[in-house]
Amino acid sequence: MQIDPVVASAKPAPPRPPAVELPRANRVIQLPDFTLDGDLTAEQSDFFETYGFIRFKRFVARERAAALYQAVLEIDRKLVADGREKVNGVPLIFGTRADGTRYVQRIPFASLQSDVFHSFLQDPRFSGITRTAGPGYRIAEDERDGLVINRFRNEAGAKYKRLGWHTDSLRDLFYFEKPRRYLNVGFYLTDSPAEVGGLRVLPCTHNQPISSMLTRKMHFLDDAPDPDELAITAEAGDLTIHDGRIWHRTALSTLTGDASERCVSYLPLMDGPLKRKTESSKMPFYFRLKGLVGY
Ligand SMILES: O=C(O)CCC(=O)C(=O)O
Ligand SMILES: [Fe+2]
Numbered sequence: 001m002q003i004d005p006v007v008a009s010a011k012p013a014p015p016r017p018p019a020v021e022l023p024r025a026n027r028v029i030q031l032p033d034f035t036l037d038g039d040l041t042a043e044q045s046d047f048f049e050t051y052g053f054i055r056f057k058r059f060v061a062r063e064r065a066a067a068l069y070q071a072v073l074e075i076d077r078k079l080v081a082d083g084r085e086k087v088n089g090v091p092l093i094f095g096t097r098a099d100g101t102r103y104v105q106r107i108p109f110a111s112l113q114s115d116v117f118h119s120f121l122q123d124p125r126f127s128g129i130t131r132t133a134g135p136g137y138r139i140a141e142d143e144r145d146g147l148v149i150n151r152f153r154n155e156a157g158a159k160y161k162r163l164g165w166h167t168d169s170l171r172d173l174f175y176f177e178k179p180r181r182y183l184n185v186g187f188y189l190t191d192s193p194a195e196v197g198g199l200r201v202l203p204c205t206h207n208q209p210i211s212s213m214l215t216r217k218m219h220f221l222d223d224a225p226d227p228d229e230l231a232i233t234a235e236a237g238d239l240t241i242h243d244g245r246i247w248h249r250t251a252l253s254t255l256t257g258d259a260s261e262r263c264v265s266y267l268p269l270m271d272g273p274l275k276r277k278t279e280s281s282k283m284p285f286y287f288r289l290k291g292l293v294g295y
Pocket of ligand 2: 270
């Protein structure tokens with residue numbers, strides 16, 4: 001039978017499959033659109049304690065996130081202009097543009113370098129999150145790596161494109177401390193749809209024994225998608241919290257160049273002994289491990 005071309009083209013177009021398919025866990029675990037007004041509600045705390053992560057929509061308006069992103073670019077320009085290689089002993093990770101100029105892909109201690117970020121941390125809702133973390137927790141602005149800004153990009157000169165599976169608590173061992181609960185508060189400066197790769201977590205693994213925290217996967221070397229992983233997508237202005245003991249990775253963007261940039265800051269909330277970093281602090285051993293796997 002001959003198909004009349006006019007009739008054929010009048011048919012509704014079949015629904016377009018999403019550019020990037022989300023992992024199957026995303027079809028089972030719906031990420032609720034929580035918002036954070038003061039302290040976490042009982043429902044929000046339950047979600048966080050159950051899964052080991054939580055996402056809050058519109059922690060700040062897109063415009064504020066865009067202004068904070070401009071502050072990132074300012075910190076970047078200053079670090080490059082000053083020829084800095086480290087901040088408080090923590091190495092910077094650089095990418096190289098096609099014209100040979102450098103940009104910083106991992107900026108530690110950002111709030112010590114920028115009033116804009118320091119004031120951002122004075123938002124009373126951060127104290128609410130700190131209270132949720134537990135008594136004695138504090139915002140670690142000058143400990144470990146302080147407020148870290150990551151700029152993942154997928155392009156030829158980029159050094160920081162993705163991250164293999166890891167737990168953040170492994171760091172504790174390199175500081176000769178028993179891994180304990182510490183929370184990583186993520187703030188999204190740019191949009192993070194599935195296309196730009198982004199955070200993949202293994203829900204509930206924050207409740208694992210230390211043995212599986214160490215050995216479930218090869219830290220940073222294993223980059224393979226896990227059948228049980230969940231993708232955390234977000235928009236500029238959203239905020240996430242994940243437990244440092246949860247297994248997670250950063251997936252490579254399917255886009256390239258500027259469209260692939262995913263800029264997320266991480267703020268550690270810690271308790272325990274206070275070990276302030278200064279310009280005379282030594283490079284943490286942890287970075288040798290990262291260096292070995294090419295970051
Ligand atoms: O890409 C992310 O959101 C997570 C980055 C991360 O896991 C890390 O810097 O330790
Ligand atoms: Fe991490």
